[in-house]
Amino acid sequence: xxxxxxxxxxxxxxxxxxxxxxxxxxxxxxxxxxxxxxxxxxxxxxxxxxxxxxxxxxxxxxxxxxxxxxxxxxxxxxxxxxxxxxxxxxxxxxxxxxxxxxxxxxxxxxxxxxxxxxxxxxxxxxxxxxxxxxxxxxxxxxxxxxxxxxxxxxxxxxxxxxxxxxxxxxxxxxxxxxxxxxxxxxxxxxxxxxxxxxxxxxxxxxxxxxxxxxxxxxxxxxxxxxxxxxxxxxxxxxxxxxxxxxxxxxxxxxxxxxxxxxxxxxxxxxxxxxxxxxxxxxxxxxxxx
Ligand code: SAH
Numbered sequence: 001x002x003x004x005x006x007x008x009x010x011x012x013x014x015x016x017x018x019x020x021x022x023x024x025x026x027x028x029x030x031x032x033x034x035x036x037x038x039x040x041x042x043x044x045x046x047x048x049x050x051x052x053x054x055x056x057x058x059x060x061x062x063x064x065x066x067x068x069x070x071x072x073x074x075x076x077x078x079x080x081x082x083x084x085x086x087x088x089x090x091x092x093x094x095x096x097x098x099x100x101x102x103x104x105x106x107x108x109x110x111x112x113x114x115x116x117x118x119x120x121x122x123x124x125x126x127x128x129x130x131x132x133x134x135x136x137x138x139x140x141x142x143x144x145x146x147x148x149x150x151x152x153x154x155x156x157x158x159x160x161x162x163x164x165x166x167x168x169x170x171x172x173x174x175x176x177x178x179x180x181x182x183x184x185x186x187x188x189x190x191x192x193x194x195x196x197x198x199x200x201x202x203x204x205x206x207x208x209x210x211x212x213x214x215x216x217x218x219x220x221x222x223x224x225x226x227x228x229x230x231x232x233x234x235x236x237x238x239x240x241x242x243x244x245x246x247x248x249x250x251x252x253x254x255x256x257x258x259x260x261x262x263x264x265x266x267x268x269x270x271x272x273x274x275x276x277x278x279x280x281x282x283x284x285x286x287x288x289x
Contacts, residue, residue, distance in 0.1 A: 001056050003027045006187050009054050013076050017188050021074060022122025026056050026146075028185035031196070038178050038198050039118045039144045041066050046110040048140065050098045050119040050129065055081050057120055062091050069110050071098045099128055103136050113138040120146040123190070127165070134172040134201065143199040144178075152177045152195035159276045164235050170277050173201040209278040218289045226288050231280060234272040242270050250287060260286040 001009075006025050010017060017023040026032060035057065041047065041064050052058040052070040054077065061068045062085065071094045072078050078095050085091050092109060094101065107113045117133055117140040126147050133140055147155075156177045157166040169175050178196040183189050202208070206222055214222065233249030234242055243257045250257075258268050264282035266275070275283070 001025075001027060001054065003187050006054065009080070013080055015074075015076050018074075020124055022051065022124050023053065023074070024120075024123075024186035024188060024190045025053050026120050026185060027187050028181070031146075031179075031181050031185050032057060032060055034179055035118065035120075035144055035146070035196055036060050036064075038196060039116060039142075041116065044112075044114060045141075046112045046115040048106055048110065048115050048117045048119075050117070051122050052081055052093075053077055053120070055084050057118070058085065058091070061118060062088055065090060067110060067112075068092070069094060069106065071096065071101065071106075073097050099125060099132065103132065103138055107138040115140050117143040117145065119144075123148050123151075126151055130169065134169065134199075139172075139201050141201060141203075143173075143197075143201070145197050145199075146181060146194050147197050149180055149193040149195045152197045155197065155199075159274050159279070162273045162275060163238075164231060167231055167277060167280065169199060171207055173199045175199045207277055207281070209276075210281040210284075213278070213281050213285060214289070218285065221289065223288075227280070227284055230284055230288060231272075234275070234280075234283070238272060240271070241268075242266075242272050242275070243268055245272065246283075246287065 006027055045066050047061050047066055047068045049058055049061060049068060049070040052072050058068065058070050058081070068091050070091070072081060073096060078093065082093060094109065107115060121129060133143065154163055154165055155169045155175050157163065176198045178198050181194040181196060183193050206219065211219065234245055236245045236249055243254060243261060247254045247257045261268055264279070264286045266279060
């Protein structure tokens with residue numbers, strides 16, 4: 001849709017684009033094409049779309065013939081989009097807040113647990129959406145999402161610039177920054193640029209990095225909850241050395257922490273931001289398993 005068409009719709013429907021609802025509508029066909037190429041929908045794919053808005057992306061998704069479920073919160077947009085796609089047999093709309101709907105219910109509606117999430121996300125709720133779809137079952141197989149550029153960069157970070165966010169996403173899947181998207185590709189123009197982020201979720205119980213190093217018993221006894229406790233402790237004072245955070249958080253002596261970090265193959269002066277997912281697996285092995 002062109003900027004003029006979007007402007008007209010906003011006007012006709014008396015919509016005052018809301019920042020809180022992340023209402024920045026896509027007006028760039030190249031970005032749309034890139035999202036569709038990245039999503040690379042195959043015959044068995046079902047699609048969950050969050051926030052169809054005026055249906056720019058929805059339309060492309062529907063054209064593929066795959067089953068599409070869109071979830072929209074804003075009643076005026078619901079009104080518009082219901083009329084726009086009335087009678088389309090491979091499309092369904094669920095009205096409501098995506099964060100309040102159970103994944104199970106979404107997967108049931110799609111008639112499949114193997115779905116892809118494709119969306120121009122409301123940026124204010126990017127993190128809760130990631131958490132919901134990365135860590136609660138049934139999960140999508142893959143996500144192709146528009147997020148703020150800074151967030152995408154933070155998620156695909158490498159050791160040296162790691163954060164809890166980066167570890168969380170890399171723990172559940174493989175994120176890739178596909179393209180930077182200029183803020184001019186949206187109306188109204190948001191404050192910052194965006195990016196197309198692809199996350200292919202792992203289908204195994206634990207990350208491949210962990211199964212490489214854990215023993216069979218360690219795999220059986222692995223407790224995800226304790227892993228996240230450990231990561232939180234590691235990042236508790238991000239500027240401090242990891243050894244101090246671990247000693248404080250786990251209530252063990254610095255000498256003991258040093259000893260175990262060495263066994264985990266890590267430098268005693270390292271900080272949490274320096275560690276890869278594999279390093280965290282090694283730390284778990286030395287401190288918890
Ligand atoms: N996909 C459209 C619109 C993106 S704007 C486009 O690319 O042009 C983000 C959309 O998400 C808006 O339609 C907004 O109303 C919707 N939205 C915001 N918060 C939501 C929530 N919690 N649940 C479902 N939809 C939401």
